[in-house]
Amino acid sequence: MVIELTQDNFKKEVLESDVPVLVDFWARWCMPCLRTAPILEELALEVGDRAKVAKLDVDAIYQIADEYEIMSIPTLTVFVNGEIKEQVIGVKSKQEMIRLLGL
């Protein structure tokens, strides 16, 4: 399942996670973002408990997007132990996302 991030759950789900977290910074109006969504669903199924897959709407949760200086979407960011380990922009394949997660 893809986790919907909010101002309230970001810390717990991402920064304090025991497993790597892939966060997709996205917005409704962005066509490549909409293409990323089904790939995230597949990714979440495939990685199971080994990692988390989450998405953050830059329109609604702009404070966090600003904090991480997101300036282009979709941006895929991998957090490990609360820190950014990988960051890429654009639509990526499931295999590439698994590689970014270090699995």
Add this chain to the structure above:
Amino acid sequence: MKDVLIVGLGPAGISAAIYLKRSGVDPLLIGKDLGNLELFPLPIENYYGFPEPIHSKTLVQNGIAQAQHLGIEIKKEAVIEIAEKDSIFYVKTAQNEYLAKTVILASGKKLKSFSVPGFNKFKGKGISFCATCDGFFYRRKKIAIIGHSAYMKNELAYLSQLNQDITIFTNGETLDETFPFLIVKEKITKFLGDQKLTGIKTSDGQIYSIDGAFVAVDSPGSLEFAQQIGIIVEKGNVVVDKKYQTNIPGLFAIGDIIGGKLQIAKAVYDGMMVADDIKRYLKNKNK
């Protein structure tokens, strides 16, 4: 509505059109120029069936003539936008809009990309390829748009709804229209900034303060354009499956843009193969 719309008039696109036409599907071919082969400096000596070296431009022109002899419809227009809704593709050119059930991207790969110091460094940190995606982040900031063609105008039309603080950089090209924005014609020599983009320097030594630069320099041949539609691009190539289909169902890609050998023979092979895959796709879709 067309069953198949092919973008690109090179060996891949023309071959796909010929194989489709001969198997009973009527494709529409759209392309603005002859692509890389038009300006390729050396004659072609390794393509089957030509005892004497053949000029690359002649070869592509022959291919287009061959398609025309078969009654294939060709539009010499520049594609500036491709959108998909409910399995229908809307392909916008500088002049028209066409609807199609499937699209084949055969628009080739630029031999040289836009290479200016700082360009790669600030991708995603001030330099953007998608106005509809990233315009939002620059609503109250200084925007640059780089380009001069119909593609640039299409992106500009979107950006100017969000923000009026726009500078157009034609990068040495001429504009055939006037706009109510500052227009800089000098070539861009450097993208400036530390962690993110803060300015653009031009060949006359001027420095312009810029927060966001939207790149709309070229035609749909570019990979940047594919990225904007939401096609997966990795290691500089459009990613396709064994049936030449991208991550967007009904959108196929062949030729140089998907990588592998950048050769005419391979492009022709791709064109032949994708024709079968498209026919199968259309058959399943119409069930």
